[in-house]
Amino acid sequence: MTDIYHEIQEDIRRDRMKALWARYGVFLVALAALVVLGVGGWRGYSYYEAKQAAAAGDRYQAAAKLAEDGRSDEARAAFAAIAVNSPYGYRALARLREADEVAKTDQPTALRLYQEVADGSGDSMLRDAARVRAAYLAVDVGAPEDVRRLAEPLAAGGPWSALAREALGLSAYKAEDTTEARRQFEAIVADADAPGATRQRADLLLAVLPQAAPEKPAADKPTN
Known part of the structure; x- marks a missing residue:
């Protein structure tokens, strides 16, 4: 009786499986196919991205060698x-290096390129590096407010604070604001x-700057 009972149970399971397969088999096959295609597509895309990044890296190294x-x-x-047609990570870096080369002959254009990186890069280190370089250029070809906008933040x-203060100090010195220039340079010297x-x-700049004028004592108010 036990064997017959087990056989009946097996028959029931087989019948249920057949019924489920008849009803959902097509969907299960389609789902399995989608999973396989998805995994294959993701691996293909990852391979494509890696290949594109490797190609961009080679082009970047070749450009750097030209600069050297x-x-x-x-x-x-x-x-x-490279900045126009490369994976995202290389675009801002290439634009930054392009600006470095442009700055040798065309500072206003280089300032614009630096500002593009500062305003658009997703990498905070690249943004800040572009800000500092733009601030230094703005000392020569921009206005004091341009330097403050770029350098004050x-x-x-942070790691760029001393260079940012140097740009602010140079801008103040150029504008003949000796007090502000000394303030920025003194902050740099005091920064360990x-x-x-x-x-x-x-x-050195503090040594050549005029000493700050002493504050005038407040005039005594006349007594009645």
């Missing part, structure tokens, strides 16, 4: 092409985390 060899015009064109703290070269430059 002093072929600035060719390097500029190569970096510009970085001067409050500031790069040594930046502190030395600030120290």
